[in-house]
Amino acid sequence: MDRETLAARIDHTVLGPTTTRADVLSVVDDAEAHGMNVCIPPCYVADARDHASDDRTIATVIGFPHGTQATSVKVAAAERAHADGADELDLVIPIGRLKGGDHEAVSAEIAAVNDATPLPVKVIIETPVLTDAEKHAACEAAADADAAMVKTATGFTDGGATVPDVSLMSEYLPVKASGGVGTYADAAAMFDAGAVRIGASSGVDIVASFAE
Template identity: 45%
Template sequence: MSSTASLDRTELARLVDHTLLKPEATAADVAALIAEAVALGTYSICVSPSVLPVEVPEGSGLLVATVCGFPSGKHHSAIKAAEASRAVRDGADEVDMVIDLGAATSGDFAKVQADIAAVREAVPHPTVLKVIIESAALTDDEIVGTCRAAEAAGADFVKTSTGFHPAGGASVHAVSLMAATVGGRLGVKASGGIRTAHAALEMVAAGATRLGLSGTAAVLDGLEGETAAASGSDSGY
């Protein structure tokens, strides 16, 4: 059995940012998300900055992530920085920012780096900064260049997708390439279109160290079947 197939429910849950970024989300939806995250044992919740601050049960250990420049990334760097700073003041532990995708697709990685650096300066450590590169819209060379820019700018993670781009979400290929580029120096978050335990395990096997999931319960519920299938395969059946 592979190391990912042997992940139990608790271990997989601890890789998850339990996510609600729908524009129609209500305060009641956010409260339900928090309750579900605590029950499932996820690492964090990821919500829109406008719903912050939120109340997380004391002693739960649940962290709060948010987004900035979301979902298009076509915001002035100063606006992204201000949004991120406000989110941290409102209780966010982690910020997932969207790059200027046009800068990446035109090969202007210096501009990509400067954009990320502006947000990093606004939210210094210990705030965790994740950089959403929208990998499905990039070539391999653009993925590599953007990941290098994120590392040079001081980011903590590179992240595949917003989940809103028509080009698609996370792929095993992109996660593998991102992981190889950052070489363990940064985390890799796979997000966008991961709806099954099989897909989640594939992303972890490819190098993802965090998962952005909205259907977390369904993914975790499917884990037992994936583990059993892996066990059966290993036994030759």
């Protein structure tokens, strides 16, 4: 893997509750300079699209960070994100429904969001709060709903991406490893475990620590 290939597999991220428009535009500038994608709050998608080059991939989040919105709200958010210029959607599942055993409702919601737009959907399953059995169930629900990827975590619970979780998830769909990935060594471990994408607020540090 060369530096350009690595950068193209990183979603440089800013999603905190105090994120400003200036923060988002700065992340876009960093992504432009290093060849990364961006993942930003939905309220700034139109701003980012206006600021970014036409070929810069812009991902945004749906149901973030807890996944507790009604399905109809998530569908409407997906449609708005598409209209505003997003290229990809990172959807938080209704974690409580999964833990309550209502796996069909989880899959149905993913399918509803997936069907709402032509954009690829990465399903955030929030591995730090799930048992292994629940991780398998979440990945099965995402695969059944024809999601594009599964993603480890939001970064807003204790814990993040781990090698065992990425390995488990990669049995079902391509994996975006997110949460706690701060260096190229961290990213390389995730790639070796089966990840195809990294989500990180430290995208610049990951690229900078890469040694060809």
